[in-house]
Amino acid sequence: MQIYLPIAEVSVNAFTLIGLGGLVGLMSGLFGVGGGFLITPLLFFIGIPPPIAVATGANQVVASSVSGVLAHVKRKSVDFRMGWVLLAGGLVGSWLGVWVFTILQGMGQVDLVVQLCYVVFLGLIGMMMLQESIRALRRSRHPTTRRRLHQHMWVHRLPAKMKFRASGLYISVIPPLLVGLAVGVLAAIMGVGGGFIMVPAMIYLLGMPTKVVVGTSLFQITFVTAFTTVMHAVSYNTVDIMLAVLLIVGGVIGAQFGTTLGAKLRAEQLRILLALLVLAVCLKLALDLFLTPDELFAITPGIR
Amino acid sequence: MRGAARGWGVLLALMLATAPGARAQEDEAGGVPPTVPLRAGDILPEDSWPTYPDPAQPRADVAEEPVGPVEEVVAGLSSDAVAITASFDGSDILIYGAIKRETPIPQGPPLQIIVTVEAPSQAVTVWRKQRRAGIWVNTDSVRIGAAPGFYAVATTAALDDILLPEWDSRYRISLPQAMRAFAGQIAVESAVPFTEALIRLREQDDLYRLDEGSVKLVEQTLFRADVRLPANLVEGSYKTRIFLLRDGQVIDVFVAPIDVRKVGLERWLYRLAFDQPFLYGLMSLAVAVVAGWGASALFRRLRRA
Numbered sequence: 001m002q003i004y005l006p007i008a009e010v011s012v013n014a015f016t017l018i019g020l021g022g023l024v025g026l027m028s029g030l031f032g033v034g035g036g037f038l039i040t041p042l043l044f045f046i047g048i049p050p051p052i053a054v055a056t057g058a059n060q061v062v063a064s065s066v067s068g069v070l071a072h073v074k075r076k077s078v079d080f081r082m083g084w085v086l087l088a089g090g091l092v093g094s095w096l097g098v099w100v101f102t103i104l105q106g107m108g109q110v111d112l113v114v115q116l117c118y119v120v121f122l123g124l125i126g127m128m129m130l131q132e133s134i135r136a137l138r139r140s141r142h143p144t145t146r147r148r149l150h151q152h153m154w155v156h157r158l159p160a161k162m163k164f165r166a167s168g169l170y171i172s173v174i175p176p177l178l179v180g181l182a183v184g185v186l187a188a189i190m191g192v193g194g195g196f197i198m199v200p201a202m203i204y205l206l207g208m209p210t211k212v213v214v215g216t217s218l219f220q221i222t223f224v225t226a227f228t229t230v231m232h233a234v235s236y237n238t239v240d241i242m243l244a245v246l247l248i249v250g251g252v253i254g255a256q257f258g259t260t261l262g263a264k265l266r267a268e269q270l271r272i273l274l275a276l277l278v279l280a281v282c283l284k285l286a287l288d289l290f291l292t293p294d295e296l297f298a299i300t301p302g303i304r
Numbered sequence: 305m306r307g308a309a310r311g312w313g314v315l316l317a318l319m320l321a322t323a324p325g326a327r328a329q330e331d332e333a334g335g336v337p338p339t340v341p342l343r344a345g346d347i348l349p350e351d352s353w354p355t356y357p358d359p360a361q362p363r364a365d366v367a368e369e370p371v372g373p374v375e376e377v378v379a380g381l382s383s384d385a386v387a388i389t390a391s392f393d394g395s396d397i398l399i400y401g402a403i404k405r406e407t408p409i410p411q412g413p414p415l416q417i418i419v420t421v422e423a424p425s426q427a428v429t430v431w432r433k434q435r436r437a438g439i440w441v442n443t444d445s446v447r448i449g450a451a452p453g454f455y456a457v458a459t460t461a462a463l464d465d466i467l468l469p470e471w472d473s474r475y476r477i478s479l480p481q482a483m484r485a486f487a488g489q490i491a492v493e494s495a496v497p498f499t500e501a502l503i504r505l506r507e508q509d510d511l512y513r514l515d516e517g518s519v520k521l522v523e524q525t526l527f528r529a530d531v532r533l534p535a536n537l538v539e540g541s542y543k544t545r546i547f548l549l550r551d552g553q554v555i556d557v558f559v560a561p562i563d564v565r566k567v568g569l570e571r572w573l574y575r576l577a578f579d580q581p582f583l584y585g586l587m588s589l590a591v592a593v594v595a596g597w598g599a600s601a602l603f604r605r606l607r608r609a
Contacts, residue, residue, distance in 0.1 A: 002535060004392040006570040007577055011393055011535030047509075047536075059588050066596030074604070112441050226589055233585030237577050241588050242390070248592055252599030260607075289439050297501030298431045298442070 007240035008052045021250025028064040029258020031274045036192030055232035058225045060247040061193045064255040065222040071259040072215030083219035086180035090224045093184020122282035133271035167208045193221035376404045377558040387567040394535040400528040416466040416549040419458045419529040424540035425450035430498040446498035451483045456513040458529045468552035
């Protein structure tokens with residue numbers, strides 16, 4: 001069934017969009033990532049103009065995150081206090097990111113910077129997660145070493161300490177604020193929720209327990225992407241509501257299945273899966289940068 | 305056979321009485337066919353005509369001498385408006401017409417027809433990638449001031465055989481000519497690969513099309529052309545042009561508009577997005593939140609049951 005999208009001004013198959021939304025929703029519920037880093041490239045691939053893919057992707061992420069976060073609230077796996085701190089950093093970061101984006105646009109190098117950001121961050125995080133989760137898996141099979149609650153690192157020696165009861169942490173607010181800020185900047189530049197960066201940062205940098213990480217990151221993503229959606233709609237008129245509705249229909253259903261599935265899988269397995277997924281996306285993007293492309297030319301509308 | 309053709313002619317005449325369209329004012333000779341000493345198929349010296357025309361070049365001057373009997377196009381379109389609805393999946397436009405003449409059909413090479421349909425022009429930037437430190441990067445760009453978003457050319461025979469380059473340049477008929485002007489300074493040594501790339505990319509998307517031999521011409525008098533408008537159309541006032549050619553030269557032009565508009569829900573959403581962007585943004589958010597919350601509530605109930 002073909003459907004004409006009023007803002008994107010292209011005609012696409014409605015079931016393709018629903019399926020795509022479903023796949024991304026599943027990831028969202030399973031891993032606590034918004035799925036933006038998957039949906040945006042997939043939308044490019046089916047012929048949606050990039051600015052519309054980015055803005056509408058953000059809108060779809062709102063829906064799947066709301067759906068996911070509500071499921072997590074029911075399971076009491078959201079650290080609200082941590083969520084608000086991350087959000088405060090995230091909104092400032094998002095604003096900064098848009099500013100950087102405008103500068104890059106003036107230089108005509110947005111695509112390159114976005115792609116490089118993806119490759120570097122996905123590569124680093126994927127490797128880190130894979131290494132860590134394989135080690136954790138081995139440890140659980142041969143329980144020789146004593147497991148600590150969390151590792152004490154430099155982040156725990158900073159001032160302005162705050163109690164995060166749900167996470168069982170007593171740490172400085174500065175690291176979570178900075179994590180939120182960094183994620184916000186990257187989110188605005190890369191057009192994603194930023195969960196795939198935030199989740200590992202929360203685990204490895206802040207030392208939060210995996211149980212609350214997913215719900216808390218979804219909580220932050222919901223608000224940051226909502227802010228991004230409205231900003232895109234107002235300043236660039238690039239949110240296609242018809243496209244969003246179709247993606248959302250698939251997405252919310254996928255997110256529910258993902259959350260259910262996530263509760264059944266073991267944390268280590270979940271982490272290995274996410275690590276492999278992140279590395280796969282990274283590899284694909286890196287190949288695009290290094291291999292000779294089939295088409296050396298690209299068309300962008302307007303004269304910058 | 306003749307009876308059938310005449311019957312069609314009568315039908316056409318009736319349809320034409322109500323068909324939209326306007327005679328082009330482009331022909332300064334006032335309907336008198338101009339001519340040039342070159343003939344179609346003549347081989348031109350290597351340097352006299354670029355193998356690939358540069359859209360920035362001015363229109364070629366054509367010497368005009370009145371010769372031969374007067375032949376004019378009368379034509380109509382199956383529809384002068386295309387409505388884009390939610391289920392819009394492209395549209396077929398039938399362009400039909402006849403040749404009006406006071407004298408018998410002239411001797412010599414047969415009459416040829418070219419039909420073009422074009423969307424409003426937009427500015428585009430074409431980028432070329434180059435390897436820099438092992439990475440493929442957008443390095444050079446050419447800005448094209450005006451390129452139609454859609455351009456279809458339908459002809460009775462191979463375009464090169466029926467149209468002389470100077471006439472192509474004058475009326476901007478072929479695909480390379482459809483692009484109007486470069487904007488700003490051109491920083492690259494040659495803009496040709498960029499314009500070629502634009503045409504190639506748009507042809508892949510079915511937005512630029514050359515259908516040679518798809519116009520049917522009966523007895524050098526009646527013709528019809530079917531042009532398919534693709535699903536990924538943009539709004540605007542489209543232009544249909546019908547060229548009458550003899551001996552590689554344009555002897556008459558007919559121009560008719562096609563109005564392409566979004567209707568219903570599509571139109572309402574589009575207008576809202578541009579007139580009330582904040583409200584539209586909030587609406588998009590509300591849809592997302594309600595859908596997310598709704599699905600969550602629904603699944604909770606399902607799980608409990």
